[in-house]
Amino acid sequence: MDCKESRSILGAYVDGELDARSVLDVEDHTRACPNCSSTLVSLRGMKQVVQSATYYRAPETIVAVTQEKVRTQSRFRQVWKALFFVSALCVAAIGGWMMGRRNQPPRVDANTEAVAAHLRALMANHLLDIKSSDQSVVRSWFAGKLDFVPPVDSYKADGYALMGGRMEFIDGHRSAVVIYGHKNHVIDVITYPSRENEKLTQYSERGFSAAHWTSRGLDYSLVSGLNRADLHEFVDLVRANAYSAR
Amino acid sequence: MRSWRSESNRDQPRFDREVLPHLDSAYNLARWLAHSEHEANSILRDAWQSALENIDQLNANGRLWILTIVRNTAHAAMSSRSDDLSAIFFDDPDVFESTTTEASFMIAADQDMVANFITELPLQFREVIVLRELEHLSYSEIAEVVGVPMGTVMARLHRARQRLMQRLSDRVPEEHKLGL
Numbered sequence: 001m002d003c004k005e006s007r008s009i010l011g012a013y014v015d016g017e018l019d020a021r022s023v024l025d026v027e028d029h030t031r032a033c034p035n036c037s038s039t040l041v042s043l044r045g046m047k048q049v050v051q052s053a054t055y056y057r058a059p060e061t062i063v064a065v066t067q068e069k070v071r072t073q074s075r076f077r078q079v080w081k082a083l084f085f086v087s088a089l090c091v092a093a094i095g096g097w098m099m100g101r102r103n104q105p106p107r108v109d110a111n112t113e114a115v116a117a118h119l120r121a122l123m124a125n126h127l128l129d130i131k132s133s134d135q136s137v138v139r140s141w142f143a144g145k146l147d148f149v150p151p152v153d154s155y156k157a158d159g160y161a162l163m164g165g166r167m168e169f170i171d172g173h174r175s176a177v178v179i180y181g182h183k184n185h186v187i188d189v190i191t192y193p194s195r196e197n198e199k200l201t202q203y204s205e206r207g208f209s210a211a212h213w214t215s216r217g218l219d220y221s222l223v224s225g226l227n228r229a230d231l232h233e234f235v236d237l238v239r240a241n242a243y244s245a246r
Numbered sequence: 247m248r249s250w251r252s253e254s255n256r257d258q259p260r261f262d263r264e265v266l267p268h269l270d271s272a273y274n275l276a277r278w279l280a281h282s283e284h285e286a287n288s289i290l291r292d293a294w295q296s297a298l299e300n301i302d303q304l305n306a307n308g309r310l311w312i313l314t315i316v317r318n319t320a321h322a323a324m325s326s327r328s329d330d331l332s333a334i335f336f337d338d339p340d341v342f343e344s345t346t347t348e349a350s351f352m353i354a355a356d357q358d359m360v361a362n363f364i365t366e367l368p369l370q371f372r373e374v375i376v377l378r379e380l381e382h383l384s385y386s387e388i389a390e391v392v393g394v395p396m397g398t399v400m401a402r403l404h405r406a407r408q409r410l411m412q413r414l415s416d417r418v419p420e421e422h423k424l425g426l
């Protein structure tokens with residue numbers, strides 16, 4: 001690697017955007033070349049200087065204005081939604097009458113939705129509607145919102161700490177999500193009532209590992225960034241608990 | 247705390263969850279691309295409105311999505327300006343030659359001065375610097391927001407930094423420069 005080549009990619013090196021091979025090349029070169037090595041120092045210095053530039057946070061007035069727009073918009077949308085919903089219901093009713101009772105929609109969609117819900121919550125930093133490690137607090141938060149009792153348990157002794165809960169809409173079901181933490185990962189335990197009888201399946205999607213089964217009238221989905229083995233351990237705990245405690 | 251009822255109207259909570267948390271990012275980009283606070287506010291408002299109307303098109307990362315909309319809105323708003331249309335820029339002097347120590351940069355730089363140097367960059371260079379150094383996006387994320395290949399992102403960052411380096415080292419007192 002010569003100096004010209006090295007200079008053109010030093011920036012990417014400082015940004016941590018080079019592949020391993022090029023990183024080694026750059027490091028070899030800068031060790032041997034005092035010019036490029038001091039350029040590297042300057043680049044790092046400049047990066048720091050630029051990063052010290054003002055980060056403009058949205059002023060209160062803008063926040064208020066944008067939120068007001070959101071609300072107005074949403075009122076209009078609600079009307080349209082209602083109209084759409086009514087017509088969709090008619091179509092669904094006619095369709096249902098014509099086709100008779102059909103099989104359940106494929107489970108795959110619900111699995112995808114469960115993972116998507118987890119991902120959305122992580123990205124928007126909106127994991128918890130109720131934050132508490134106290135089972136009874138989380139249970140009573142769910143109490144007024146659901147027509148079933150979601151399992152809120154403590155696995156603290158096994159290293160899975162209760163963090164809280166939130167609500168999601170999964171596969172058309174109003175669902176409870178109970179969140180546990182384990183080794184810097186969060187696990188969503190999503191439940192809703194179900195009359196199906198489905199065996200345990202484990203799957204992974206978008207880098208998350210997940211599991212699904214039904215047990216005692218509830219449909220369970222677990223979604224987490226944990227590796228498969230750890231998740232499996234937790235699945236066993238939850239399943240065992242469903243049979244003993246409830 | 248959000249009530250469960252609102253979940254039945256699915257777009258609104260979706261916007262709240264996926265776009266609203268990135269309001270600061272959106273504003274910061276608008277503010278750096280615009281020439282004034284007033285212009286930034288108007289860019290942000292237009293971008294926000296457009297995001298609201300098109301929330302159904304959001305299919306991946308809400309942050310990149312709103313940043314892309316802000317960026318495009320800013321370009322549309324500013325396309326009439328001649329100063330930013332000029333891609334002709336400084337020649338390619340190897341300004342990295344005139345190196346200075348890290349410490350002396352810190353002595354020389356104050357926030358206003360840095361802001362001026364960034365603001366002086368033409369739009370296409372300014373946006374990559376802001377997305378990289380203030381929003382901490384990766385090259386591939388910047389490529390997505392700006393709509394150019396990653397190689398172009400790398401080249402623009404390189405040239406933007408050459409320019410900034412030149413301006414900064416002009417301000418560093420002689421005695422702090424490394425003799426080269």
